[in-house]
Amino acid sequence: MPKRFWLVQRRGLGAGPIMTYLVVCSVALFASGLTxxxxxxxxxxLLPAFALFFPIEHAVALTAVVHFLNGLFKLALIGRHADRRAVLRFGLPAIVASFAGAWLLLQLTDLPPLVRYALFGHEVRVTPVKFAVGALLAAFALIELLPTTREVTFGARYLPIGGVLSGFFGGLSGMQGALRSAFLLKAGLSKEAFVATGVVVACLIDFSRLGVYVPALLATGADLDYSLLGAAVVSAFVGAYFGNRYLQKITMRGVQVIVAVLLLAVALGLASGAL
Known part of the structure; x- marks a missing residue:
């Protein structure tokens, strides 16, 4: 029996390969376009979608591959708009700081959760790290949504600080993308430069973390479903393609509102333990 069938039955989903493809590819398509x-x-x-059918360590690696390849595709679409100065000032400190955050995560793994509660039959834990990052993201979201603070910009000189914070908390919690967008949003970039600069930085960070994930995954001898992985990548490409087409029709303020709303959603998910 193929391994993915065993994984699905082990998780009690009662779903076949068609359902696996439908769930994963639909999430990849819509999430890529929306984000x-x-x-x-x-x-x-995408990570929860993969985690429905695969062990979490496999789901993390599969998600990272899709995320990285989708980033390369977006890079081909809009990479020319990236602000090189912002990439250097923000991206390089972010990569260095991400290692420090990942190291600290290993030291904090034994910290007890702040709150435990049951949700849909599963135990949910609110860890100190997730609560802290959630509070930080909520603050950025409110700054962007409140009329009195949304016109504030950080300026180029603050980009290295933003890179350090984004990379550090990204290594600590895996949420570097949200923090990256929160800082770049205030850097005075155009909408095209904002999206493209974020894509370049994300590709650099994805490349570094895949260097850790992939060898570790291959060492386990895991029998991954490469056809599903390919289908998810293509679905994400399609979502990114249509997202790029609609980028020309949306204003920078529209981008700011989308980012702020998603920041707030992720913040609530982290602070509540749902993410």
Whole structure:
């Protein structure tokens, strides 16, 4: 019996390969299109879809591959609009700081959760790290949505600080995309430069983390469903393609609102333990 069938039955989903493809590919398509403007969210939405059918360590690696290849595709679509100065000032500190955050995560794994509760028959835990990142994202979202603060910009000189915070908390919690967008949104970039710069930085970080994920996954001898992975990648490409077409029809303020709303949603998910 193919391994994916065993995994599905083990998880009690009672679903066949058609359902697996339908769920994963639909999420990849819509998440890629929806999050094209915000610069984050594909991994957040796709990981649970993969985790329905595969062990979590496999789901993380599969999601990372789709995220990286989709980033390369978006890079081909809009990479020419990236602000090189912002990439260097923000991206390089982010990559370095992500290693520090990942190291600290290993040291904090034994911290007890702040709150435990049951949700749909599963135990939900609110960890100190997730609560802290959720509070930070909520603050950024409110700054963007409140009329008195939404016109504030950080300026280029603050990009290295934003890169350090984004990379550090990304390594610590995996939510570097949301923090990256929160800072770049205030850097005075055009909508095209905002999206493209975020794509370049995301590709750099994805490349570094795949260097850790892929060898570890291959070492386990895991029998991955490469046809499903390919279908998910193509679905994400289609979503990104249509997202790029609609980018020309949306204003920068529209991008700001989309980012702020998604930031707030992710913040609530982290603070509640749902993510």
């Amino acid at each position: 094209f403007f915000s610069g984050f969210g594909l991994g957040t939405l």
